[in-house]
Amino acid sequence: AWGLASNGIAVLRYEKRTTTHAQRIAGLTTLTTKEEVIDDALAAVKAAQRVPGIRRDRVFVLGHSLGGMLAPRIGAADPSIAGLVVMAGAVRSLEQSILDQTRYLVNLDGTISPAEQSQLDAVTALAEKVKTLEPGDPPVTAGGISAPASYFLDLRGYNPPEAARPLKQGLLVLQGERDYQ
Numbered sequence: 001a002w003g004l005a006s007n008g009i010a011v012l013r014y015e016k017r018t019t020t021h022a023q024r025i026a027g028l029t030t031l032t033t034k035e036e037v038i039d040d041a042l043a044a045v046k047a048a049q050r051v052p053g054i055r056r057d058r059v060f061v062l063g064h065s066l067g068g069m070l071a072p073r074i075g076a077a078d079p080s081i082a083g084l085v086v087m088a089g090a091v092r093s094l095e096q097s098i099l100d101q102t103r104y105l106v107n108l109d110g111t112i113s114p115a116e117q118s119q120l121d122a123v124t125a126l127a128e129k130v131k132t133l134e135p136g137d138p139p140v141t142a143g144g145i146s147a148p149a150s151y152f153l154d155l156r157g158y159n160p161p162e163a164a165r166p167l168k169q170g171l172l173v174l175q176g177e178r179d180y181q
Helices: 002-006 033-049 071-077 094-106 114-131 149-155 160-164
Strands: 060-064 083-087 140-142 145-147 170-174
Touching: 033 060, 033 071, 033 149, 060 071, 071 083, 071 160, 094 114, 094 149, 114 140
Parallel strands: 060 083, 083 170
Antiparallel strands: 140 145
């Protein structure tokens, strides 16, 4: 954001709801990525398009991690978005991405401590549980992660590259060479 702004590019930056309002959202039983990410991204686009001096037809959305993964959904929801930038956006299921990231992090030093193994086991169980979720199931909680079943069901079968295929906007995908996401 600082680099772009330093080069005369207006930036509107915000954190997703679950970061800023985690306590208020914790009790929701029907949360999906629409409420967590997509609605606010679309509101940010509309807000940016109303700023004097900003060209309505030149507003882009940059999403990182989950925001990058959901960029195709955001673009599909608002064709007025000029283009999308994906940074470290996952192309695998969320539960598989969480498992892969945890596996990477606990192996950083080449050994897995008992506490790290316990964390890895919990996240592995979470990934397996997500595969069999049904609407109305209780929240999935393991390894410091907790989300209602609706959240994981919302992403079941979501394939970001396939979702991006019909988009009319330009798409720039950036993956860091050493980015474990």
